[in-house]
Amino acid sequence: MTYAKGKYALAISDRSGLQFPYNEMVKEWTGAWVHTSEYEPKAPQLMPHEHSPDPQALEHPRPARTAPESLVLLNKDPFITYASGSGIINVYSPTNGRTTGDTVRFRGSPYVSSSSDTFLDCEDVDGILGSTICRDAGYTITAGKYVSGSTDTSETDWYHFTASSNATTGGIKGGGYPVSAGPSTISA
DSSP: OOOOSSSSEEEEEEOOOEEEEEEEEEEOEEEEEEEETTTOOOOOOOOSSOOOOOSSSSSSSOOOOOOOOOEEOSSSOOEOOTTTTTOOOEOOOTTTTOOOOEEEEEEEEEEOOOHHHHHHHOBBTBBBOHHTTTTOOEEEEEEEEEEEEEEETTOTTEEEEEEEEEESSSSSSOOOOSSSOOOOOOOO
């Protein structure tokens, strides 16, 4: 079927109700017959792009690794002797996460030379030599602070060990800085 060209025809706009030349009319996305000056394109929000779902897994997954043990830097003068004639030394180490039976080795500052890399001993504390505190084998510790002849386990920022020599005064703080604590297997 053929239609007339509408060269002289007029049309009424569905939007404004005004009369316009038929040849200047267009059909809008809503289906309304409107003049070209009244035409409004479809808003982009009404035509969302298709999105694929989020991926659920990695293509080449690997199991989580266990982090290797490392040294923990202690605060300045972290050691406090318990009493005169006792080898018990309390160690202040906030949020240390250590438990009774752990083996801990103490170290002074790192020392680098042309022949070897090592750690220096920490400073002497109350008559106990720094070399005794920083022995290679380390110490088996007990969680909690040693006070009044027993271990206070509520003191979670503390642990203690017994050195092979005794303090001369007791209650003395020392060790210097830097002092680190960690497993005996780590070397410089």
